[in-house]
Amino acid sequence: MKIGFVGLGAMGHPMARRLLAAGHQLCVYNRTAAKAADFAALGATVGETPAMVAHDADIVFSMLLDDATTEQATFGKNGIAEGLLPNAVHVCCSTISLEQARRLRDGHAERGQTYVSANVLGRPPAAEAGALFVMAAGKSDVLDYLEPALQCFGPHIFRVGDDPLQANLAKLSLNFMIYSTIEQMAEVFALNEKAGTDPRKIFEIMTGSFYNAPVHKNYGKLMVDHAYDTPGAPVTLGLKDVGMFMDAGGDYGVPLPYAAIVRDRLLSAVSAGDADRDFVVLQERVRQESGLT
Amino acid sequence: MKIGFVGLGAMGHPMARRLLAAGHQLCVYNRTAAKAADFAALGATVGETPAMVAHDADIVFSMLLDDATTEQATFGKNGIAEGLLPNAVHVCCSTISLEQARRLRDGHAERGQTYVSANVLGRPPAAEAGALFVMAAGKSDVLDYLEPALQCFGPHIFRVGDDPLQANLAKLSLNFMIYSTIEQMAEVFALNEKAGTDPRKIFEIMTGSFYNAPVHKNYGKLMVDHAYDTPGAPVTLGLKDVGMFMDAGGDYGVPLPYAAIVRDRLLSAVSAGDADRDFVVLQERVRQESGLT
Amino acid sequence: MKIGFVGLGAMGHPMARRLLAAGHQLCVYNRTAAKAADFAALGATVGETPAMVAHDADIVFSMLLDDATTEQATFGKNGIAEGLLPNAVHVCCSTISLEQARRLRDGHAERGQTYVSANVLGRPPAAEAGALFVMAAGKSDVLDYLEPALQCFGPHIFRVGDDPLQANLAKLSLNFMIYSTIEQMAEVFALNEKAGTDPRKIFEIMTGSFYNAPVHKNYGKLMVDHAYDTPGAPVTLGLKDVGMFMDAGGDYGVPLPYAAIVRDRLLSAVSAGDADRDFVVLQERVRQESGLT
Amino acid sequence: MKIGFVGLGAMGHPMARRLLAAGHQLCVYNRTAAKAADFAALGATVGETPAMVAHDADIVFSMLLDDATTEQATFGKNGIAEGLLPNAVHVCCSTISLEQARRLRDGHAERGQTYVSANVLGRPPAAEAGALFVMAAGKSDVLDYLEPALQCFGPHIFRVGDDPLQANLAKLSLNFMIYSTIEQMAEVFALNEKAGTDPRKIFEIMTGSFYNAPVHKNYGKLMVDHAYDTPGAPVTLGLKDVGMFMDAGGDYGVPLPYAAIVRDRLLSAVSAGDADRDFVVLQERVRQESGLT
Structure with a gap:
């Protein structure tokens, strides 16, 4: 062809x-x-x-x-x-x-x-x-x-x-799954860390049990390593993605509270000066809110 | 022994x-x-x-x-x-x-x-x-x-x-991962359904790509099947679990916005008369909010 | 002139x-x-x-x-x-x-x-x-x-x-105060109603004590009267306003969780067929979530 | 008597x-x-x-x-x-x-x-x-x-x-109105501050127009003055109040998203070392998230 x-x-x-x-x-x-x-x-x-x-x-x-x-x-x-x-x-x-x-x-x-x-x-x-x-x-x-x-x-x-749009929305949806899985894990890591457990231990249990998808393994690893500066996708890209997903929610009248929380985390990351770091850095907002430094 | x-x-x-x-x-x-x-x-x-x-x-x-x-x-x-x-x-x-x-x-x-x-x-x-x-x-x-x-x-x-408590918190954390993955998928399913895509198709893509952990497969399947009355764990158990997780957040000063959203979904499920159905029924609250019936 | x-x-x-x-x-x-x-x-x-x-x-x-x-x-x-x-x-x-x-x-x-x-x-x-x-x-x-x-x-x-923009943002901010006060009161009214108290009684206490601003009196009155079809401003206008406020948050990197919740309520109102009713109808979403009909 | x-x-x-x-x-x-x-x-x-x-x-x-x-x-x-x-x-x-x-x-x-x-x-x-x-x-x-x-x-x-409980719930409700009005104003103040407008100016407009209830005037004043250490009620009291309000929501199956957000702010205030300061200090969490110091 x-x-x-x-x-x-x-x-x-x-x-x-x-x-x-x-x-x-x-x-x-x-x-x-x-x-x-x-x-x-x-x-x-x-x-x-x-x-x-x-x-x-x-x-x-x-x-x-x-x-x-x-x-x-x-x-x-x-x-x-x-x-x-x-x-x-x-x-x-x-x-x-x-x-x-x-x-x-x-x-x-x-x-x-x-x-x-x-x-x-x-x-x-x-x-x-x-x-x-x-x-x-x-x-x-x-x-x-x-x-x-x-x-x-x-x-x-x-x-x-x-309808071609269905593929676009599927793509935005699966990207949203990444960001919301990061938030999910970030809340878990921060809470366990404050209780004295190394997040690496929780990551090991997650990925060794029922939370062993690539989305958990790949992003969870970056999170426990605090690998915010490896060549990946930046906070600004995450914001663009989540914004498009929320706009889709606006088009179809679908409330998306998990998306809204991730958007706020990413905006806060921008205000913290992390716009160009890997979007897993949103974890730092969860950590800061929890008094972890 | x-x-x-x-x-x-x-x-x-x-x-x-x-x-x-x-x-x-x-x-x-x-x-x-x-x-x-x-x-x-x-x-x-x-x-x-x-x-x-x-x-x-x-x-x-x-x-x-x-x-x-x-x-x-x-x-x-x-x-x-x-x-x-x-x-x-x-x-x-x-x-x-x-x-x-x-x-x-x-x-x-x-x-x-x-x-x-x-x-x-x-x-x-x-x-x-x-x-x-x-x-x-x-x-x-x-x-x-x-x-x-x-x-x-x-x-x-x-x-x-x-410290024995560390195991208890790990358990509460991993249970929370179930509920928040359900909410995550529920938002995605509802939005795609309103855009004309069968959630089964999205489920197939998820579990066929990067979202293929047991947590996705097991609960996602119940969700797309609307299998709310199979013998599983009820909404009330979910409420108890999420309540204990949020109480742990209270103990350690850790905000948990995703947990709060899931708690609200489960409370709403109780008010809708679904207290004794499988907790994946929380998906119905997302669907109702989106005008799906 | x-x-x-x-x-x-x-x-x-x-x-x-x-x-x-x-x-x-x-x-x-x-x-x-x-x-x-x-x-x-x-x-x-x-x-x-x-x-x-x-x-x-x-x-x-x-x-x-x-x-x-x-x-x-x-x-x-x-x-x-x-x-x-x-x-x-x-x-x-x-x-x-x-x-x-x-x-x-x-x-x-x-x-x-x-x-x-x-x-x-x-x-x-x-x-x-x-x-x-x-x-x-x-x-x-x-x-x-x-x-x-x-x-x-x-x-x-x-x-x-x-800077002229400062007036525009002040205006968007004060409009947001309306929507978020409605959500605030809606949560209070729904909870008290489920506990057996007529929301009118709570409205009377509010406006008879420390919550007696026009924003409480005017919108609270419409809410307890369920006056969703009086000539006022529709849900779609509320969505536009909240959207512009959240966009401003995006411009300046400011997370706005209360705004996000109101946006979701208004989107849900659209999906419920209430796009053209007065925006206080968002209260009905709070009521429905609570099992009130 | x-x-x-x-x-x-x-x-x-x-x-x-x-x-x-x-x-x-x-x-x-x-x-x-x-x-x-x-x-x-x-x-x-x-x-x-x-x-x-x-x-x-x-x-x-x-x-x-x-x-x-x-x-x-x-x-x-x-x-x-x-x-x-x-x-x-x-x-x-x-x-x-x-x-x-x-x-x-x-x-x-x-x-x-x-x-x-x-x-x-x-x-x-x-x-x-x-x-x-x-x-x-x-x-x-x-x-x-x-x-x-x-x-x-x-x-x-x-x-x-x-039923005596109705008075207790009314009281918890009106206290919640305080905390949620603070969050509301905090989002507005932070966003306008980042856009270059002194929050005092916004406070003046609010209280000079439709947001002139004691709840606005009293708490708004403390907020624009950053008066976190005057003898008032501490963060811990706020947490107790909001916790009781959310427990009431649990009793009656009423989702309370605004309350959940305030709870998280107050928990974060505790983690920031502000447990004993006036609860208006929750504003500082909004400011920090926005990159204001």
Whole structure:
């Protein structure tokens, strides 16, 4: 297949390489041209604009930072929508707000174009290994058509529903699960620490018994290690995610008290000067409130 | 070893059988005598009071319903403390408040007696299979001495600390993790359901990706099945657990906002007439707030 | 003075009349022309666009519904900014987000124009009576200049600070005080009702003792009367207000747990079908959670 | 009338003096005898025990610190219940838990004795001036009988209901209104302070407009003055009050999210070392979370 890929960041880069490795004919675009250049050496072509990438593709993936960059790359000047062929599909993998997902869905529909959301779970190493979890939503026959391409990212393609927004919301939901699990563990760690028990001991019991999911192991480990400065995702990203999740609650009239508490923790982390540290640092707000230093 | 066991309820019964099966000489007591009678046929002796059970034992386990029954069986008339031999140990496995655990610790200490908390994680089938997780806290040499007996309950003995209360708090903490994971998933399920996605689909993605711990699988399954009337633990038990966890927060000056939210859900469940249903029914409060019926 | 007034809604209409009654030369604009027509009969002139209203005025007030209408009337085609004279002042009285207030402040500054925020507290009858409370923020000498005009709205001009945004935030804050007082009273009323006490009795005690501010009296009365369908402000307006307040918390890194709870109540009210009822209906969510019907 | 008064603390002392000044024949008791001695000089008699005070009285008031002291003075050895005459009434004015109020009501009923709760609002200076607000609950004819005595405390006797507990809950409710108003104002003050506005300015606007109840004026003033060390009521008292209010919510199945937040603030204040400072210091937790120092 002829595939276009727009956005070669920490996630997009390895995802695009997986497509190339699977033998697809690839054309890439990145705002910072240097990252795209790597691909030329590997046999991909480099488009000068998202429109040019789209112009010759059956499928165009986009994997960008946020709402604004996605909007610009899609409907801006020389955007994907300008070049997308009649039978081609735009597959957006970015973690974006439902509002932006709605704009993509409706904007493409107005132009008679086909659009699908395919969000992924996993970090860059999983992307390199083709071990991401993919949550796709859109018309069923389009998802059938995309299946082989999506499987380059990971063996597990979860189909969430017919409306692309359903995949976006699933993604926001699973990210929220991370933040709220951190708060949960933070309350437990702080209380046990004040009672004289090393949180590492509680972490060992958790992960050695019924709380042994990756979400517990990975984030719990960072928490007991106070590893706030390892290269991970910052507080500001957490705030963006939780904000989008709460906005979704606003759209559908769903109260989300656990999300509200996490938002407040992250805001407090910003005020404490921790905006750029790993979001597990929210634990420090729980510790400070408890008189732990 | 000569072992006494006080309290042969849903958990105590299989735990005591494990000790017997391991070849220990067992003397049991249960307030309702019928349950103890089963044990006579298996070669155990039956004591008429907790004191009599203690009178001839190296180790006396107690596994009772709550603070009041534990206090009565320990320091009440004909209680364990009356019969406990100078070199014997009382090991309390009940899920009790820190206040009650303090009374046990201090009450035995005043009498020059040895006391240890050994709480367990797991349901009756795990107790039968000797697959419980044990969290023990008390003096190190006493725990060494107890190790072979505790291993009858499960292969994993986590040592939480020197102070018996540390095990009790660990137990309350891990129970809280159940309730707060239910709230977490309930918010996610409700929001996705309002957006048109079957919660079963989200459950499948969760448990198929990074949220695949027993806590997610077991309770999430009950939630998506709306299985509120299966034989499980009722809302009232959840309220008791969360109350004891919040009281511990009160003791140590630790704010616990997630616990407070769960408490409110459970109170609301009681007001909705669901006091005796499985505590996953708290999900219905989240659903009602969201306009789902 | 020559005064322009843009926006003749429920609040703007009586405010503009106060200016006219005080002898100011008034030119008005309203999107729906009929409302402006009333003013012609009273001796005001009617501008065809906000720009035309501004073109001949020393001071231009705007009192519009929200961010979008304010933005459009100010910087849109034929907006205030197009007509504002070099020495004139735009005074925005609308309840808007800090983001929009920032756009007004900065947009006028870029054009070398003078801008001030002057928010008001009070309902239409108070506006008619010139009994509003005015919170003004902007350069001190400009506020001196505006003082006589502002006093047409009410005798009390509170000067909040030099930055116009400070008045907008004060307004959002005082509105939040309304919603959170309702939640406060709702919790008290529900608990006492379940204990067998008529909330009217509690309301009588409150307002007869230390909780006798207008915020208690006015909203408490609606609550005990279950007066959810009197012409007041709807749930949707409450949601907008609380949302803007929480966004301000986001801007400045301030956790606002009470605001988050109110937001959730209002969202739940929307899901219950009460979007258009008076926002005191949020009390019903507290009642339902408590098993009151 | 012959009146007994048990408990001559900061509130009981001036309340008893009011009764004496009104010409009632008074017999007093206080655990610390010195305080009672003052009364002898004023013409009161001093009883050696609560029972002795009760033995010769038509009405016995008790105004004690908490549940335990009230229980002891009522049903303990030489307690009020031992001496209470057949036609006499015990009127408890203490702020106690509903559980303790239930014990008083039921314990007196078992003994065939008459019991009424009469809680008061106001601080010691108001007690001296006979300007307290009284909330009484009990049988109607008993309240009629008590009316003249109660009016010594304040002109306003609110009758809450037939069940004494209703007065106790009203009292706990109105105290909760204090704490939640402090949290409300604290969020507003912190946010405006971060936006550059002196909280004093916001306080001035609040109390100059619709938020001018004593609860706003008195506590708001302490807050903007950071007057945490004036002789007032400490954090520990706030915790006790909020705990009793939340326990009442537990009794009646009423979720109380605002109360839970205040409890957490007060717990955090304890952990910050502020247990003995005035409870308005809870504001500092809001400020710290917001990065204000």
